[in-house]
Amino acid sequence: MVDPVIIVGGGVIGLATGFELLRAGIPTTILDRNRAGRGTSWLAAGMLAPDTEIGFEELELYDLNRESLRRWPEFATAVEAASGRDVDYRDDGTLIVADDPDSTKRIRRLYEFQKEQGLDVDWLTGDEARDREPFVGPRVSAAIWVESDHQVDNRLLLDALREAFLAEGGTLREDTPVERIHPDDEAPAVVTEEGEQIQGRDVVIAAGVWSRQLDGLAPAAPPPVRPVKGQMIQLRMKLPFDLQHVIRGPDAYLAPKSNGRLVIGATSEEMGFDTEVTAGGLYDLLEGAWEIVPGVYDLAVDDTWAGLRPASRDHAPIVGRSGAPGVIVATGHYRHGILLSPVTAQEVTRLVQTGETSRWIEPFSPARFSGPIPESTA
Template sequence: MTDVVVAGGGLIGLSVAWRSAQRGLAVTVVDDAPGAGASYAAAGMLAPVTEVAYGEEPLLRLCLASLQRYPAFVAELAQVGGVAVWLRTAGTLLVGFDEDDLRALSALHVFQQELDLEVHRLTGRQSRRHEPSLTPRVRGGLHVPGDHSVDPRALHRALLAAAAAAGVELVRSRVEAVRVQGGRATGLRLAGGEELAGDAVVLALGAHSASLPGVPSLPVRPVKGQILRLRGAAGLLNGTVRALVRGRQVYLVPSGDDRLVVGATVEDRGFDAAVTAGGVHDLLHDAIDVVPGVTELELVETLARWRPGSPDNAPVLGQSGLPGLVLATGHYRNGVLLTPVTGEAIAELLDSGSLPALAGPFTVDRFRR
């Protein structure tokens, strides 16, 4: 018997496990391929201001709080686990090509100003001063100095090391079901029939969360994303570039010393794992339109993974309605960004029985009202 059993060893599951173990709880994480899910494909953007949307102000507050934690978060991970994670703090530039793109940027800028967010409106020439590799056809942009990025794969390695150092046990096995006895979640059933008991079960299986047997009805669905990685991009970009290319969105995120991540499609196609010629074509076409130098890079990886989407694009955190089962899922596009604050919030709930006020708007109860 352990205090906490976590189903899922991605960024969210490991962050919850690490923070819970720091509070003195005995924690076991179960995952047959930790780190191989959505976080493996993710570009690592930490961009709450760039991605702000109407009606999502509570999510913005949660995302900003998590972004604020990031410098101390990665520093602590390096100290306790010995794995360094580079936080790229060159900001994010959002650019547009035609009049429709510029109108969309203007509307976004007005909304950002209403929320008192730091954003600078730029002309096309000013945008190219920030990022000289941009095409001269860029008509204008928004610069967000506080939106950063991180390498999710390095972050996962760091969390694995930190969790291990804190005493978290990792069981490399497939989770087959939540074990329910007497109307309460009491552990997990693993591949081969083995059962692992725990006082509390944390569901952190991303897009697979809702389909796990034993889990109550949960509005989390897979949203497919195709994403590309290219090599040879040293010096090409200083920070993240996001673009509206005649109404279609694309992002280019520098990673490590010479990699560039280009993404991503958004497809409601269930657990379709295919990387398609059309998806790759559209991403490369738009990326080259924005930064012509992408033409010379080596395409080294194409991936498809599934974001855990929810009806309002926000995470599902806290009690599930089934006693003993705690939810840490549904993060959609913000899983990397929300890793620090989710770990803290769920660990607080497991330790004290209370979910922090910041996470209060994101319980599953909001879908039952």
């Protein structure tokens, strides 16, 4: 029997990669220390927003983000077909709003940059923004309309991906922490906390923010990811409140899902592995949301949480063959892991299949971090 590909970590990246490998006819085993799909990916907002998040100095990452969004509709359809579940892919578009002179200046600069890059975005007055989305508040005086930025319900997606992976014949071992990797050209393997050794044709490290904690990767450096904490609040939408678009303001964003979840995020904090939800974090988010969409005031609070974004030293993903034989890395997706799941999964599958690194992932190779790791930034 052919050895399967072994994936360490069943988040959106591990599950999507497993699904694509199976679709390509490659047997795959995913090991997760908990239930698959309950790590950072569960705690995200599900925005698929390359055009909104285009960064002045990150055009290579923008191209990857954009390519992944291009692949999203087909990917969502395939996951839904294999799982029999809906993932709530929504193409209603995104409004970036401003509510004072400073934030107006900031979004004007962004708009001009977006236009320079050839993006299909429109400048709106406050009234035009309210025509598109009546729940935008009276303080909003300007906005950018980004029709091309979409969203998905990340929680529905994860449960659907898990089902799809199983339906395609994947082996999923939950509650199975991996302790160490055994790199090898012919037969790389992982060793579980219980001491069981599982051999594969390749090992893919997709353990998100915990990827750096796996033993056995010397002499190649483990992927240099660090946690960046993001606090969120979930409200329950109730008629007549019926927000339809993702709204991004100066201090908070709101992402409405079709089942009534309204996700408000997110703080960005360098706090190590701390996941405490704080009064200050919630206060800032609620104030930031209320200023741009005042109707949130009357909604019930469903839940609050803090997730840990896996950030690399340059905030771009780390995808490709590592210096360790037989070991592929797929992590460091920071703010974009849900968006980047199709392109990561499909290009890792291509790497396993052909041995070739495609032009999409080439700039994001682990090799860019292969020197000594400065302790202050790793």
